[in-house]
Amino acid sequence: MISQFQDFNENKKEKITNISKYKKVWFTSDTHFDDERLNLFGRDILFNNAKEVDDFIIDEWNKKIDKKDLLIHVGDVALTKKGLEKIKELNGDKWLIKGNYDEASSSKFKLDDELLLKYFKKVTTDITIEIAGEEVYVNHYPTNVKVDCFNIVGHIHGTWKVQRNMINVGTDAWHFNPVSLDTIKFQMNSIRKYYDQNVFAGELKSNLEHIHGEVRVLRPPKYDIIDNDNDIHIFLAGPIQGADNWQEKVISKIEKEFKDVDLERNIVIASPRWLKRSDDFVYNDQVNWESYYLDKASLSGVNVFWLPRADTKQANDKGRSYAQTTRFELGEWFGKYMIDFVIGVEKGFHGEKYINLKFQQGYDYKISSNLNDVIKELISKIKEIL
Numbered sequence: 001m002i003s004q005f006q007d008f009n010e011n012k013k014e015k016i017t018n019i020s021k022y023k024k025v026w027f028t029s030d031t032h033f034d035d036e037r038l039n040l041f042g043r044d045i046l047f048n049n050a051k052e053v054d055d056f057i058i059d060e061w062n063k064k065i066d067k068k069d070l071l072i073h074v075g076d077v078a079l080t081k082k083g084l085e086k087i088k089e090l091n092g093d094k095w096l097i098k099g100n101y102d103e104a105s106s107s108k109f110k111l112d113d114e115l116l117l118k119y120f121k122k123v124t125t126d127i128t129i130e131i132a133g134e135e136v137y138v139n140h141y142p143t144n145v146k147v148d149c150f151n152i153v154g155h156i157h158g159t160w161k162v163q164r165n166m167i168n169v170g171t172d173a174w175h176f177n178p179v180s181l182d183t184i185k186f187q188m189n190s191i192r193k194y195y196d197q198n199v200f201a202g203e204l205k206s207n208l209e210h211i212h213g214e215v216r217v218l219r220p221p222k223y224d225i226i227d228n229d230n231d232i233h234i235f236l237a238g239p240i241q242g243a244d245n246w247q248e249k250v251i252s253k254i255e256k257e258f259k260d261v262d263l264e265r266n267i268v269i270a271s272p273r274w275l276k277r278s279d280d281f282v283y284n285d286q287v288n289w290e291s292y293y294l295d296k297a298s299l300s301g302v303n304v305f306w307l308p309r310a311d312t313k314q315a316n317d318k319g320r321s322y323a324q325t326t327r328f329e330l331g332e333w334f335g336k337y338m339i340d341f342v343i344g345v346e347k348g349f350h351g352e353k354y355i356n357l358k359f360q361q362g363y364d365y366k367i368s369s370n371l372n373d374v375i376k377e378l379i380s381k382i383k384e385i386l
Helices: 003-011 052-062 083-087 181-193 245-258 281-298 324-337 352-360 372-386
Strands: 025-027 070-073 093-097 122-124 126-131 134-139 149-155 166-168 217-220 232-237 267-270 302-309 342-345
Touching: 070 083, 093 126, 093 166, 093 267, 126 181, 166 181, 217 245, 232 245, 232 281, 232 324, 245 267, 245 302, 245 372, 267 281, 281 302, 302 324, 302 372, 342 352, 342 372
Parallel strands: 025 070, 070 093, 093 122, 134 149, 149 166, 217 267, 232 267, 232 302, 302 342
Antiparallel strands: 126 134
């Protein structure tokens, strides 16, 4: 990560969850209790049915984990309510970092945090803990890791164990055993001091030669796991409260435009609009995320400012002035970099006359009045960069 972005990472440091009171700490994920789809994960090679898998996991767990130990389960506990009940057979205090099968939207039975808290002492989507004196981020998805620290993940079962800054604690990758804190420390030390690129299959020449660029979409609070400065970054700056979802229209058009193009570079689109706002939304994290990708787009891509007229049904959100953040960002980032933007102001936007005057007077900016023209100009600039 280059230095001009370090301040954003420092501002968004997570609260560290204390695990020091436990004598021993263990990790696992993707137990998938009562999941008969053994062939999906290669479990059919060793087991005949889900009960055999579950019994083996429980037996190995209880051989190693004491009642006073802590087990952090990094998601995807069970496929059924019957499978979830098996948590009661396991030793230790148990915390859950929720995976996709632990969410109501993906579960095949009635599931919510209230039910999960009957089986786990703590239920959350992610935590930051301290291991060997450094902060380690724990969440279910490898695609959601933090680039500036070590990560513990699950989700991918036995596909791989380690990457440059993460370890997969999926039970399938560890012979259906929980992973001890000592093993995590060993892996962290080995990755930092002894492994080279031959360990990480994705970096091997045979794989790199076949890599092609793609269009990727980021939404807060997700940061790019790769964070390549060679990527073309696009930031969609503009109002959210009080405006229609114009960001998704832009994303859709760009994806369609470059769908069949053989790209040599990634196009990374950062949209500040959440598809579904999380219950643990933190305002400062949102601001830091937006500042980070505004900066990235200023240095290696295009900032797009679209100022649509207000939707009168939504505009007065708790007394908030419409597009107040966008107006500030427009002035701040223009003054900071004095470089090209793509700017559009819809007729009827309050302040349209002033913005048109300021940006055409002395700078001769082309300001479009409809979103389709803004998208066309953006696509043209992306092709120029490519």
